[in-house]
Each structure stands twice: as structure tokens, then as C-alpha cells.
Ligand SMILES: NC(=O)C1=CN([C@@H]2O[C@H](COP(=O)(O)OP(=O)(O)OC[C@H]3O[C@@H](n4cnc5c(N)ncnc54)[C@H](OP(=O)(O)O)[C@@H]3O)[C@@H](O)[C@H]2O)C=CC1
């Protein structure tokens with residue numbers, strides 16, 4: 001992929017107006033033909049072909065932050081960087097953010113190691129205030145390993161966490177956020193109604209019924225309108241933008 005597809009750049013050039021003090025949110029993930037995002041038992045699958053993976057890394061460059069749930073962080077040990085882009089072309093790297101109420105992130109994960117070795121931005125861990133001593137011990141260990149620990153301004157209600165986390169990230173300067181999953185995070189963000197762009201990569205593979213799927217409540221993305229479907233390499237990319 002020499003450059004991102006024009007429909008995708010158009011989605012990101014669109015001036016989205018939002019009333020709340022929160023980042024603009026892009027929800028994105030890759031799925032198989034049978035709508036699975038991971039294999040049996042959550043095994044990480046590289047579903048995206050080379051070209052669409054480069055496209056995903058390009059999307060990372062146009063966001064201030066990139067967010068995953070702690071389930072993904074523990075399972076995949078992701079780097080959330082832009083290493084698939086051509087070397088020598090300067091681009092911006094998003095701040096990795098992990099939604100991790102109980103500070104379960106591993107202190108030796110790649111996000112923390114990359115930061116310690118000067119190869120990545122400082123990872124932010126969003127946790128929920130607690131008196132639980134085990135959580136507080138893990139919090140201290142993460143902090144001393146280099147992670148920035150952020151107490152979420154939880155506004156629980158019906159959609160636990162999401163709106164409070166977005167407000168907190170906005171107050172820390174994050175104006176655009178790419179949300180990469182996994183399954184529970186996709187569900188929470190979709191239900192929150194606070195998604196401004198949705199970009200789904202569909203790969204021509206079938207995982208089977210034991211793979212990990214996700215749910216999207218039919219009403220959850222009512223604010224979005226379909227923009228385009230385009231082939232990128234062997235995959236198809238489907239883009240939605242807020243109305
Ligand atoms: N194909 C793709 O594009 C992608 C696939 N994946 C796959 O997804 C799987 C992981 O998904 P899953 O296990 O669902 O984990 P998630 O990454 O969705 O993380 C879920 C955890 O995040 C924490 N969390 C904090 N706040 C919230 C909130 N508001 N809503 C939901 N969760 C919250 C919870 O843990 P706690 O309460 O302890 O904080 C929860 O258990 C892996 O198999 C991975 O490979 C992941 C990303 C992309």
C-alpha cells in the first residue's frame with residue numbers, strides 16, 4: 001500500500017463536531033468472514049494481510065492515543081506502534097493507553113519494555129480507584145516500571161467507564177483516540193454511542209465457531225453512516241463516519 005485509500009483519508013479529514021469535552025474516537029478492528037477477531041481460546045490471529053496492516057499502522061499515526069483493553073494487552077502483548085510503515089518517513093506515534101481497572105498489565109510487557117528501551121511512548125494505564133491492597137501493589141509496580149497510572153473519572157451509569165475515560169484522556173491532551181479492541185472494549189465503546197469513526201477490516205478467512213467474536217447491539221452505532229467499502233490487498237475495508 002503506497003498510500004492510504006482515499007476514502008479513508010477523507011474520513012479522517014472530515015471535521016467532526018462534538019459537544020462533549022472528549023477525544024474523537026475511531027473504533028477499528030480486523031475480523032474474519034465469519035466475524036471472529038481471534039482464534040480458539042482467544043489465540044491472537046493475524047487476520048489482516050500485509051497491505052491492510054500497513055493501512056492500520058497509518059491510521060495509528062493520525063491519532064494522539066491508541067487504546068486497548070487489558071484482555072488484549074495480556075493476551076497479545078501488543079506494541080501498538082507504527083513499525084510496518086516505511087522507515088525514514090517521519091510520522092507521529094500515538095500514546096498507548098490500556099483500560100485496566102485492576103492494574104493487571106504485566107510489568108514486563110512490550111509496551112513497558114519498548115518505553116524503557118527508548119523505542120516507544122510511555123504507556124498509560126487507566127485504573128479505577130480502590131482500597132484493594134493487591135491492586136495497589138500492582139499499581140505501584142507498574143508505576144515503578146515506567147507506566148503512567150491514571151485514575152479514571154468513572155461515570156458509571158449504563159456504559160461503565162467509557163465516557164469517564166474519554167473525559168480523563170481529553171483533560172490530558174488526547175484529542176483523537178484509536179480504539180483497537182478487544183471484544184469487550186468493542187462492545188463497550190459501541191454501546192457508549194461515543195464512536196465517531198468505525199473502520200473494519202474483513203479478511204478472506206474463516207475461523208470457525210470456536211473463535212472469539214464480538215457483539216454490536218443494532219442500535220449502538222446509530223450515529224454512524226456507511227461511507228465506503230474498498231479492497232486493500234486481499235482484504236476489504238468498511239468505513240463509517242458520524243452523521
Ligand atoms: N482482530 C482484532 O482486530 C483484534 C483482536 N483482539 C483479540 O481480542 C481478544 C481480547 O478481547 P477481550 O478478552 O474481550 O479483552 P479486551 O481487550 O476487550 O479487554 C477487556 C478488559 O478490559 C477491562 N476494561 C476496563 N474498562 C472496560 C470497559 N469499560 N469495558 C470493557 N472492558 C473494560 C476489563 O478488565 P478489568 O475489569 O480488569 O479492567 C475487561 O475484562 C484477544 O483474543 C485478542 O487477540 C484484540 C484486539 C483487536
Ligand SMILES: Nc1nc(O)c(N)c(N[C@@H]2O[C@H](COP(=O)(O)O)[C@@H](O)[C@H]2O)n1
Nearest residue numbers: 030046047048056076078079080081180
Ligand atoms: N488490524 C489488525 N489486524 C489484525 O489481524 C490483528 N490481529 C489486529 N490486532 C490488533 O493489533 C494489536 C497488535 O498490535 P502490534 O502488532 O503488536 O502493534 C493487537 O493487540 C490488536 O489490538 N489488528
